[in-house]
Amino acid sequence: MKDRRMFGFELVRGAAAILLALGVGTIFIFLSSDEPLTALRYLLIGPLISIKGSVASFNTQGLYTILAAMIPTIFTGLAVCVMFSSNQFNLAGEGIVMAGGFVAALAGIYIHMNTGWHAVICVLIAAVLGGIIMLVPALLKVKLGASEMVTSLMLNYVCMYVVLHFLNYNFADRSKGSTQTYPFDPTAQIGSMVPGGSKLTWGFVIALVFVVIIALLMYRTRWGYAIRMIGINQAFSKYSGMKVGGTIVLSQVIGGVLSGIGGGIEVLGRYTTFLWKELPGYGWTGVTIAILAKNNPLLVPLAAFFIAYLDKGCQLMATYCDVPSEMIDIIQAAIFLFFAAEQFLSGYRQKIVVKNTRADLAKAAQAAEGGAE
Amino acid sequence: MEQHQNDLVVEMRGITKVYPNGIAANQGVDFSVRRGEIHALMGENGAGKSTLMKMLFGLEQPTEGEIIIKGEKVSLSSPTAAIAHGIGMVHQHFMLVPSLTVAENIVLGMVPKKSGMFIDFKKAIELTKEFAERFNLAVNPIAKVADIPVGMKQKVEILKALIRGAKILILDEPTAVLTTQETAELFRELVHLKEQDYTIIFISHKLNEIKQITDRLTIMRGGKSMGVYETASITEQEISRLMVGRDVILDVQKNQAVPTDVVLRVRNLEYTNEWNKKMLDGVSFDVRKGEILGIAGVEGNGQRELVDMLFDLKEPDAGTASVNGTDLINASQAKIRGLGVSLVPEDRMTYGIADSATIEENLISDRFEEKRFNNGPLFNMKAIRRESDKLIQDYTVLCKSRSQKVKMLSGGNIQKVVVAREFSSDPALIIADQPTRGIDVGATEFIRKKLVDLSRAGTAVLLVSADLNEVMELSDSLIVLYGGKIAAYFEDTSQLDDEMMGEYMLGLKRQSDEEIGRVCHER
Numbered sequence: 001m002k003d004r005r006m007f008g009f010e011l012v013r014g015a016a017a018i019l020l021a022l023g024v025g026t027i028f029i030f031l032s033s034d035e036p037l038t039a040l041r042y043l044l045i046g047p048l049i050s051i052k053g054s055v056a057s058f059n060t061q062g063l064y065t066i067l068a069a070m071i072p073t074i075f076t077g078l079a080v081c082v083m084f085s086s087n088q089f090n091l092a093g094e095g096i097v098m099a100g101g102f103v104a105a106l107a108g109i110y111i112h113m114n115t116g117w118h119a120v121i122c123v124l125i126a127a128v129l130g131g132i133i134m135l136v137p138a139l140l141k142v143k144l145g146a147s148e149m150v151t152s153l154m155l156n157y158v159c160m161y162v163v164l165h166f167l168n169y170n171f172a173d174r175s176k177g178s179t180q181t182y183p184f185d186p187t188a189q190i191g192s193m194v195p196g197g198s199k200l201t202w203g204f205v206i207a208l209v210f211v212v213i214i215a216l217l218m219y220r221t222r223w224g225y226a227i228r229m230i231g232i233n234q235a236f237s238k239y240s241g242m243k244v245g246g247t248i249v250l251s252q253v254i255g256g257v258l259s260g261i262g263g264g265i266e267v268l269g270r271y272t273t274f275l276w277k278e279l280p281g282y283g284w285t286g287v288t289i290a291i292l293a294k295n296n297p298l299l300v301p302l303a304a305f306f307i308a309y310l311d312k313g314c315q316l317m318a319t320y321c322d323v324p325s326e327m328i329d330i331i332q333a334a335i336f337l338f339f340a341a342e343q344f345l346s347g348y349r350q351k352i353v354v355k356n357t358r359a360d361l362a363k364a365a366q367a368a369e370g371g372a373e
Numbered sequence: 374m375e376q377h378q379n380d381l382v383v384e385m386r387g388i389t390k391v392y393p394n395g396i397a398a399n400q401g402v403d404f405s406v407r408r409g410e411i412h413a414l415m416g417e418n419g420a421g422k423s424t425l426m427k428m429l430f431g432l433e434q435p436t437e438g439e440i441i442i443k444g445e446k447v448s449l450s451s452p453t454a455a456i457a458h459g460i461g462m463v464h465q466h467f468m469l470v471p472s473l474t475v476a477e478n479i480v481l482g483m484v485p486k487k488s489g490m491f492i493d494f495k496k497a498i499e500l501t502k503e504f505a506e507r508f509n510l511a512v513n514p515i516a517k518v519a520d521i522p523v524g525m526k527q528k529v530e531i532l533k534a535l536i537r538g539a540k541i542l543i544l545d546e547p548t549a550v551l552t553t554q555e556t557a558e559l560f561r562e563l564v565h566l567k568e569q570d571y572t573i574i575f576i577s578h579k580l581n582e583i584k585q586i587t588d589r590l591t592i593m594r595g596g597k598s599m600g601v602y603e604t605a606s607i608t609e610q611e612i613s614r615l616m617v618g619r620d621v622i623l624d625v626q627k628n629q630a631v632p633t634d635v636v637l638r639v640r641n642l643e644y645t646n647e648w649n650k651k652m653l654d655g656v657s658f659d660v661r662k663g664e665i666l667g668i669a670g671v672e673g674n675g676q677r678e679l680v681d682m683l684f685d686l687k688e689p690d691a692g693t694a695s696v697n698g699t700d701l702i703n704a705s706q707a708k709i710r711g712l713g714v715s716l717v718p719e720d721r722m723t724y725g726i727a728d729s730a731t732i733e734e735n736l737i738s739d740r741f742e743e744k745r746f747n748n749g750p751l752f753n754m755k756a757i758r759r760e761s762d763k764l765i766q767d768y769t770v771l772c773k774s775r776s777q778k779v780k781m782l783s784g785g786n787i788q789k790v791v792v793a794r795e796f797s798s799d800p801a802l803i804i805a806d807q808p809t810r811g812i813d814v815g816a817t818e819f820i821r822k823k824l825v826d827l828s829r830a831g832t833a834v835l836l837v838s839a840d841l842n843e844v845m846e847l848s849d850s851l852i853v854l855y856g857g858k859i860a861a862y863f864e865d866t867s868q869l870d871d872e873m874m875g876e877y878m879l880g881l882k883r884q885s886d887e888e889i890g891r892v893c894h895e896r
Binding site for chain 2: 357
């Protein structure tokens with residue numbers, strides 16, 4: 001009863017945070033647009049329902065676009081879930097997505113294989129590189145006590161500029177007008193799941209498989225258990241005899257592997273050459289998703305869908321109305337704020353707690369009286 | 374307007390505080406202080422005295438009840454509000470900026486300015502000197518706080534409060550970090566302040582200090598007030614009875630211990646804490662298989678440090694400790710557990726549990742890597758569930774299910790979860806540090822009974838407890854710690870009485886080295 005009430009509270013709090021954030025977004029839409037209602041329509045229902053005249057129809061291609069956009073963010077979301085679960089605020093997923101995408105592309109160009117294994121090898125290389133890069137902030141934290149938040153944040157730019165250096169000076173296809181690599185072999189490309197040239201590739205299925213794998217890892221294995229316990233109470237874990245340092249490193253390496261896979265799959269699925277010239281932003285989105293999902297891997301696809309939907313809605317709004325596409329940032333920031341604010345609705349929570357404790361005390365007093373007689 | 378000596382400057386009525394974790398730290402507490410008195414607030418750790426004072430200083434807000442200062446009902450939403458009402462607090466751990474000078478620390482937040490924008494350092498120094506002289510609190514205004522001794526830091530804290538206009542000073546265990554000489558000096562200064570009509574609330578559990586300096590005292594236990602007394606008309610025995618609560622009648626049935634081989638061997642442990650106070654001074658003892666060795670003593674006499682050394686939470690300056698001949702001092706917790714050592718920690722919320730994890734997850738934290746709980750890479754959930762259901766049943770943990778979060782349980786049931794885990798790992802040695810502090814009678818009795826059963830089944834038990842009743846009833850033999858040294862060893866606890874114990878615990882008496890040496894059972 002008591003637990004259910006607290007769980008209900010968390011749900012109410014989550015829903016209220018999203019609604020409030022959308023409310024904040026609506027205010028900005030009304031402030032910045034001459035046709036706010038049309039803009040709002042595009043934002044809220046536009047991604048899946050197209051309206052021509054007075055006929056509304058389900059937009060299948062729109063759904064594919066949203067699902068396709070979820071592929072890299074599911075991976076980065078999972079990565080952040082694992083790292084945040086051990087209380088490591090590691091933000092290097094962003095840079096690793098770019099580095100992972102880059103090496104996957106290189107493997108697609110310079111390694112030649114015949115079968116479908118080519119793509120798998122490319123993604124594996126990206127995964128390994130991601131894990132290795134993540135050792136840097138992880139070991140600095142465990143061995144020297146350097147804040148992983150600072151080092152991982154800086155590491156993103158190291159990743160980006162190293163990739164750009166090699167792209168510019170070693171691997172650029174000079175025959176093209178913009179800086180990009182040569183196209184990778186067709187064997188390395190990840191194919192589309194649906195007809196019609198959609199970017200919804202088999203990577204989506206792989207992402208969902210990883211959701212299950214990571215959920216199992218976190219809740220059904222000794223490593224995931226140690227990661228979560230260390231995140232909840234490090235002193236307790238150490239006292240219980242767990243290997244705290246090793247587990248902290250492990251959680252970040254897993255995060256790096258997942259981010260690397262995400263980058264590799266995204267590049268091999270969406271493009272034919274590597275052409276990112278700045279950080280793609282999936283790592284940051286992963287942080288938002290992990291916070292929305294409360295570090296629960298099984299909720300990551302839902303959160304990723306929500307963000308992709310909003311993203312698409314904002315693009316439509318920016319394309320067809322006079323609302324800037326930066327609106328998504330405002331709404332995301334607002335969600336972030338309401339979710340991350342521990343004190344949000346804490347007064348309401350405190351009321352529940354007081355009520356529960358009162359009931360317990362009364363019960364205890366009753367029991368004591370009964371026992372004394 | 375005429376001022377009476379017994380004007381109430383602070384009145385707290387019917388204060389109840391429920392923390393977000395559901396712990397009711399104060400339950401309907403009434404507390405009042407007269408103008409110009411030194412009023413002691415006494416109680417064990419966890420009795421709720423710090424919570425009460427935090428509310429008076431605006432750091433926490435009461436769930437229920439009212440605070441009246443100088444006859445006016447107030448709402449103290451922050452320390453700033455409390456300071457505005459003339460309340461100052463000196464925390465146990467100082468709130469000073471080490472890299473700034475004494476004067477800079479004192480004026481922090483109320484800096485005197487020159488031409489509107491520059492800090493007037495000269496004025497700050499003058500101000501510090503003026504107040505230091507007026508209140509007879511000698512400090513060096515230009516010394517860096519990092520370089521001054523602890524006693525002076527405390528004076529800086531007191532000055533900080535006074536300069537902000539505090540007329541009511543709350544001192545949270547002010548002598549805990551001081552040497553004897555510094556304590557004596559502090560007391561002279563406090564009396565001087567009292568003579569100037571300042572009111573002082575003095576949090577402590579040291580009986581001799583309370584007797585020495587306070588006018589009245591309020592005793593708290595288990596979140597409730599046990600009453601207000603004139604210091605002169607209450608004996609130390611009465612205070613201790615009210616504080617530790619001796620009304621629980623224990624009925625632990627235990628037959629004679631038959632101790633055999635030495636399990637835990639501790640020799641000449643020494644430890645000096647970060648304030649340069651010697652907390653352990655050559656402590657040596659043995660705990661044998663099949664016996665409960667109790668460690669009695671007023672809190673802060675080295676008990677915590679001793680347990681910390683044995684479980685690798687602190688490193689001793691010198692000395693050795695071993696379990697069945699294997700060194701403990703340089704071993705990690707994982708290795709110590711591997712040797713069959715279990716610990717029921719004093720601070721159960723920090724070390725004993727992961728509060729937002731489930732009961733099940735808390736029960737397996739020391740054994741989840743064992744083969745029987747794993748199928749290849751995956752957990753054997755069936756085995757884990759069987760284990761946790763069994764422990765919940767054996768230790769009568771009152772809960773809805775094993776997947777309930779531990780923080781939703783009552784204090785007694787949380788401790789049962791800790792004990793269930795620590796007692797069920799087939800330990801060679803159990804260190805039980807305040808195993809029943811702050812928990813209900815039922816759980817207390819249960820845990821004590823389990824301890825006796827385990828020791829009779831051949832486990833060595835080291836019981837550390839500030840609860841005299843507990844340590845005397847449960848232990849087969851017993852040592853008393855005073856000032857980091859063993860003050861007494863009693864081979865047989867059945868003939869002991871509290872009064873004699875009290876004399877050893879308060880440092881009035883000490884056994885000869887020869888008598889104490891008998892606790893080392895060397896062949």
